[in-house]
Amino acid sequence: MKKVENYSVSKDLLKDRVILITGAGQGLGRTAALTYANYGATVILHGRKVEKLERVYDEIEAIGKAQALIYPLDLAHAEDKDFIMIAQAIAQQLGRLDGILHNAAFLYGLSPLENQTVEQWRAMLQVNLITPFALTNACLPLLKMAPDASVIMTSSSHGHQPSAYWGGFTVAKAGIEALVKIQADEWETIPNLRINAVVPGIVNSPQRAKTHPGEIKQTMRQPEDLMSTYLYLMGPDSRGMSGQTVFCQSNE
Numbered sequence: 705m706k707k708v709e710n711y712s713v714s715k716d717l718l719k720d721r722v723i724l725i726t727g728a729g730q731g732l733g734r735t736a737a738l739t740y741a742n743y744g745a746t747v748i749l750h751g752r753k754v755e756k757l758e759r760v761y762d763e764i765e766a767i768g769k770a771q772a773l774i775y776p777l778d779l780a781h782a783e784d785k786d787f788i789m790i791a792q793a794i795a796q797q798l799g800r801l802d803g804i805l806h807n808a809a810f811l812y813g814l815s816p817l818e819n820q821t822v823e824q825w826r827a828m829l830q831v832n833l834i835t836p837f838a839l840t841n842a843c844l845p846l847l848k849m850a851p852d853a854s855v856i857m858t859s860s861s862h863g864h865q866p867s868a869y870w871g872g873f874t875v876a877k878a879g880i881e882a883l884v885k886i887q888a889d890e891w892e893t894i895p896n897l898r899i900n901a902v903v904p905g906i907v908n909s910p911q912r913a914k915t916h917p918g919e920i921k922q923t924m925r926q927p928e929d930l931m932s933t934y935l936y937l938m939g940p941d942s943r944g945m946s947g948q949t950v951f952c953q954s955n956e
């Protein structure tokens with residue numbers, strides 16, 4: 705369980721790298737996409753709603769960075785073939801993939817287990833756990849060809865300390881950390897592949913506003929405050945680090 709502090713980098717940290725970000729239309733995903741693009745990467749913006757992705761695309765274009773790609777897909781209904789199609793599109797249009805930030809998340813809302821349904825659990829496990837597994841697998845041939853590929857999965861403090869009302873969401877996040885450890889173990893002999901989990905902590909975002917509507921947004925950490933950790937994990941300085949859970953907030 706690590707924390708990255710005082711990390712400063714040059715603006716070409718991610719130069720020539722191609723990075724796929726899921727859930728890039730808002731919140732942490734949007735900020736990570738803008739940050740990675742700003743540090744030299746070509747980013748593939750995945751999300752469910754095209755309009756949101758187009759807005760991020762325009763923001764990247766406005767700062768004069770490498771042209772992004774947009775790939776909309778509803779993960780709640782995605783199957784193996786859909787993930788393979790993403791990998792094929794990346795291979796055809798960009799010819800390489802150097803990293804994935806698995807950021808997309810779905811929560812039905814907080815409620816006691818006795819009120820949660822199979823349908824809700826299926827959707828939460830599909831978006832939050834099955835997708836990172838399946839999308840990584842589909843992209844593996846591309847990642848294996850990259851000189852220094854980094855996969856980041858997004859966990860949550862609730863994944864460590866499960867508590868009432870978080871139900872299937874927390875079970876999926878706990879599963880993410882197990883998945884990271886299994887995958888890191890299996891990649892131990894492949895030096896150009898690494899995988900880690902990031903735990904954002906409390907951050908102002910549309911998801912946070914949904915689960916904690918009473919909080920004062922202005923006094924919360926903003927997605928930008930976490931980007932040194934996201935850059936460190938995606939860039940070359942974390943090479944050799946794998947199977948770790950990295951906390952963005954010291955009290956987690």
Ligand SMILES: NC(=O)c1ccc[n+]([C@@H]2O[C@H](COP(=O)([O-])OP(=O)(O)OC[C@H]3O[C@@H](n4cnc5c(N)ncnc54)[C@H](OP(=O)(O)O)[C@@H]3O)[C@@H](O)[C@H]2O)c1
Nearest residue numbers: 727731732751752753778779780808809858907909910911
């Ligand atoms: N914010 C926090 O305080 C906090 C704390 C701990 C962990 N995290 C984790 O950090 C990550 C980002 O959090 P956030 O607060 O920025 O989240 P957010 O604002 O809710 O954004 C989630 C993203 O996931 C996408 N998504 C949801 N369901 C999808 C589906 N079925 N198919 C495709 N895309 C889907 C959304 O796309 P559309 O907008 O296109 O629907 C959205 O861009 C998540 O993994 C979250 O669990 C956040």
